[in-house]
Amino acid sequence: MSHAASQGVSAADSMVAFENVTKRFGGSKGQPAFTALDGVDLKVARGGITGIIGRSGAGKSTLIRLVNGLEKASSGQVVVDGIQVGTLGESGLRDLRRQVGMIFQHFNLLSSRTAFDNIALPLEIAGMDRKAIRDRIDPLIDLVGLGDKAGRYPAELSGGQKQRIGIARALATEPKLLLSDEATSALDPETTQSILELLKDINRDLGLTVLLITHEMEVVKTIASQVAVIDKGKIVESGRTFDVFTAPKHETTQSLLSAAIGAKLPEWIRSDLKPAPAPGDRALVRLVFFGETAFQPLTARLVAEIGPDVNILAGAIDEIAGEPFGSLVVSYAADPQTLERAARFYRETGLTTEVLGYGA
Amino acid sequence: MAPDMLFSLLWKALLQTVHMVAVAGVIGSLIGLPISIFLATSGRGELFPAPTANKIVGAIVNATRSTPFIILVVAIIPFTRLVTGTSIGTAAAIVPLTIATIPFVARLAESAIREVDKGLIEAARAMGATPLQIVFKVLLAEAKPGLTLALTLTLVSLVGYSAMVGAVGGGGLGDLGIRYGYQRFMPEVMLAVVVVLIVLVQAIQSSGDALARRFDKKTRKN
Numbered sequence: 197m198s199h200a201a202s203q204g205v206s207a208a209d210s211m212v213a214f215e216n217v218t219k220r221f222g223g224s225k226g227q228p229a230f231t232a233l234d235g236v237d238l239k240v241a242r243g244g245i246t247g248i249i250g251r252s253g254a255g256k257s258t259l260i261r262l263v264n265g266l267e268k269a270s271s272g273q274v275v276v277d278g279i280q281v282g283t284l285g286e287s288g289l290r291d292l293r294r295q296v297g298m299i300f301q302h303f304n305l306l307s308s309r310t311a312f313d314n315i316a317l318p319l320e321i322a323g324m325d326r327k328a329i330r331d332r333i334d335p336l337i338d339l340v341g342l343g344d345k346a347g348r349y350p351a352e353l354s355g356g357q358k359q360r361i362g363i364a365r366a367l368a369t370e371p372k373l374l375l376s377d378e379a380t381s382a383l384d385p386e387t388t389q390s391i392l393e394l395l396k397d398i399n400r401d402l403g404l405t406v407l408l409i410t411h412e413m414e415v416v417k418t419i420a421s422q423v424a425v426i427d428k429g430k431i432v433e434s435g436r437t438f439d440v441f442t443a444p445k446h447e448t449t450q451s452l453l454s455a456a457i458g459a460k461l462p463e464w465i466r467s468d469l470k471p472a473p474a475p476g477d478r479a480l481v482r483l484v485f486f487g488e489t490a491f492q493p494l495t496a497r498l499v500a501e502i503g504p505d506v507n508i509l510a511g512a513i514d515e516i517a518g519e520p521f522g523s524l525v526v527s528y529a530a531d532p533q534t535l536e537r538a539a540r541f542y543r544e545t546g547l548t549t550e551v552l553g554y555g556a
Numbered sequence: 557m558a559p560d561m562l563f564s565l566l567w568k569a570l571l572q573t574v575h576m577v578a579v580a581g582v583i584g585s586l587i588g589l590p591i592s593i594f595l596a597t598s599g600r601g602e603l604f605p606a607p608t609a610n611k612i613v614g615a616i617v618n619a620t621r622s623t624p625f626i627i628l629v630v631a632i633i634p635f636t637r638l639v640t641g642t643s644i645g646t647a648a649a650i651v652p653l654t655i656a657t658i659p660f661v662a663r664l665a666e667s668a669i670r671e672v673d674k675g676l677i678e679a680a681r682a683m684g685a686t687p688l689q690i691v692f693k694v695l696l697a698e699a700k701p702g703l704t705l706a707l708t709l710t711l712v713s714l715v716g717y718s719a720m721v722g723a724v725g726g727g728g729l730g731d732l733g734i735r736y737g738y739q740r741f742m743p744e745v746m747l748a749v750v751v752v753l754i755v756l757v758q759a760i761q762s763s764g765d766a767l768a769r770r771f772d773k774k775t776r777k778n
Contacts, residue, residue: 264682293684304679307774308697317693318683349773369683 210275211373211405212240212263217272219258219429232258234429236272240422245399245406247420247437249413249452255429256409260375263407264296265289277372294322297366301378303358305350305365312337312346315365322369332368340364340394356387363394367402374398376408380415388412392419413452417441417516425449437517442486443548461510461525461552469553473530477554480509481538484548485522494545495524501541502528530554557742565732566748572646573728573756576721577714579650584657584714585707591617591658592665593691603677603687617659625717628652629724636724649726653717661710668702669695701772708764712757719753729753 217236223229232255240246250256261267262274265281274281276292284292305314312333319329337343340360350358359379366374376395380388396419399406410416416423416437423441424434427448433440444450461480469480485494499506511524528534542549591613597603598610623631629652633643636651672695680690696703719730729749737746 266678266681290684290686293682296682298679298682300675300679302675304673304675306676306694306698308700308771309773317680320693321680321683321685321689351774365683375682 209242210239211242211277212238212407213273213275214238214259214262215273215275217259217262217269217274219255219262219267220270231429233262233269236426236429236431238424238431238434240405240407242405243399243403244422245395245408245420246422246424247416248407248409248424248426249411249416250409250426250448251411251452254426256411256426257377259426260377260407260409263373263375264293264298294318294369295371296373296375297369297371298375298377299359299362299366299379301381303350303355303362303382305358305361307350310347310349311342311353311361314350314361315368318365318368333364336364336367339367339398354387355383356390359383359387359391360394363391363398367398367404371404373405373407376406376410378410379408381410381412385414388415389418395419413441417514419517421517425452438486438519438521441516442484442521465509465555468555470555471553473554477530477556478507478527479530479535479538479554480525480527480552482550482552483524483526484550485524486519486548489545489547490520490522492545494547497545498526498538498541502534502538505529505534525552527555557736557745562745562748565736565745566729566752569727569729569732569749570752570756572726573715573718573730576646576650576653576718576726576728577711580653580657580718581707581711581714583650584654585661585710587654588658588661588710589665589703591662592669593695595662595666596669596695597687597691603690617662620655620659621663625652625656626720628656629721633724644725646726646728649718649721649724649728652724653714653721656717657710657714660713661706664706664709665699665703668699668706671702672698701768701774704764704768704771708761708768711760711764715753715757715760729756 214236217233218231219233220229220231234255236255236259238248248256248259258267262269262281263276265284269282276296279292281289281292306317309317315333315336316329319332324332333346334343337346340363342357342360342364345353345357345361350361353361362379374395379395380391383391392415395406395408398404399419406419408415408420420437422435423437424431425440425446425448426432427446432446433444433449440449441453444453465480470477473479483494483498495508505528507527509525509527511522513520513522515521528538541547594604595610595614595617598606598613600607620628629649632652632655636648637643639651640647642648676694676698677690680694685693718726718728719733721728722731722734729752733746733749736742737749
């Protein structure tokens with residue numbers, strides 16, 4: 197099973213490639229090893245924003261740390277821009293890390309340094325002189341919108357401002373890849389949106405590849421064009437974000453999604469659902485609108501085809517990776533004639549549907 | 557005792573105490589700080605992993621710290637004589653004071669360094685920092701307020717230790733208090749010594765606190 201996050205991404209035009217990567221922790225002194233990652237295959241497209249989503253403990257932190265060698269794979273290969281990370285020694289790893297920026301959930305800014313000096317740190321580490329550092333940082337600090345806060349210490353900045361400094365710091369060495377480790381998880385929804393906008397701008401304007409991990413569907417939905425879903429150390433689903441989110445196949449994706457996309461049914465409906473219809477039952481069906489069908493007046497036609505008995509139970513209209521997407525849960529009588537008419541209607545219009553179950 | 561004579565005795569003893577504390581404090585910290593960095597960074601999976609050496613150094617530090625100071629003073633007399641050529645006097649007293657300072661600083665500074673958020677070390681590694689760059693640009697810079705407080709505590713404890721080196725003729729305030737205040741039964745001398753010691757310790761502590769506050773950019777001021 198191949199899990200190219202973007203179909204058609206070959207090894208050559210991927211920025212990061214995981215090839216059958218396994219990572220185990222511990223296992224010495226009689227303790228059983230813990231398998232954090234189990235045979236991960238994944239390609240991260242160059243120049244795009246790829247999201248890896250999973251619950252806590254799914255292995256996403258470990259996965260992202262393999263990219264810049266903060267963790268080492270137990271087996272398999274991690275290839276970054278053609279370089280096999282596993283073969284690098286300490287000094288080779290340091291060179292790689294200077295080309296890969298990273299931002300963190302808790303920002304990890306030095307409290308003893310001003311915003312300016314925090315951004316300067318990676319450049320000092322790389323041995324750049326003070327004058328060149330200033331020339332590099334001045335436009336960067338403007339780019340993240342904090343030109344007037346250069347002399348402030350992190351304790352004097354808000355969470356969103358701290359993350360902006362973190363982003364400027366990650367960009368200081370002009371990396372080709374930006375790793376984002378739950379960068380918005382400690383921020384409120386509004387600040388999250390503004391940080392995501394900034395990341396989107398940077399991706400577009402600088403052509404920087406972004407690989408982010410998160411447990412928030414909202415983050416992936418907003419900026420990632422490609423997504424991979426990770427569960428218990430395995431990639432269970434991956435592809436274009438729109439494709440994966442509009443037709444989630446794996447149970448983990450579905451449950452992560454149901455919270456975010458308003459597809460969740462009220463408890464009183466869900467608890468009564470049965471897998472097969474009894475006489476007099478109604479069918480509960482989820483209709484998914486996207487692409488061409490998103491813009492057609494299909495609901496009225498549905499009522500015309502099936503009859504006035506159609507009931508709307510839940511619905512939401514949303515945007516995934518910039519594309520409109522709607523979801524509607526309807527119910528109608530589960531008698532053979534109605535079901536047949538509905539099926540014909542779906543075939544003709546190309547609507548994507550999912551039978552949720554049957555109930556009174 | 558005549559006030560001018562008391563004053564002259566106190567002044568001389570104060571200078572001796574300050575001399576001993578300053579020299580032992582500086583030399584002891586210069587040796588103790590590198591040891592503290594080693595202790596804080598050489599554990600398993602840390603910057604300079606050397607778990608066995610870490611355990612050995614830790615054990616030596618603990619052993620020195622658990623030896624009562626007065627016993628240490630007597631026990632290292634041969635070493636003191638080797639270093640200073642004599643085993644009595646202020647210079648001779650500085651040797652055991654320095655030896656006692658080293659493990660004290662090592663442990664206190666170690667815990668100050670360990671207080672630094674591990675996330676900062678990870679961030680610096682992710683930037684491609686070498687372990688030495690991490691020590692100097694991250695650990696020591698971030699631990700500066702904690703290290704200042706550790707050194708302050710060291711100096712205060714040294715003032716206390718220095719009272720005991722009267723046993724080897726080291727002089728100082730403690731010695732003055734014992735010889736005049738206790739052995740010659742002159743309570744006014746004892747009282748004067750205690751007052752000067754209190755003022756000295758207060759002065760050290762307040763300057764240390766003020767300095768640490770200045771270094772601390774974590775707590776928002778105003």
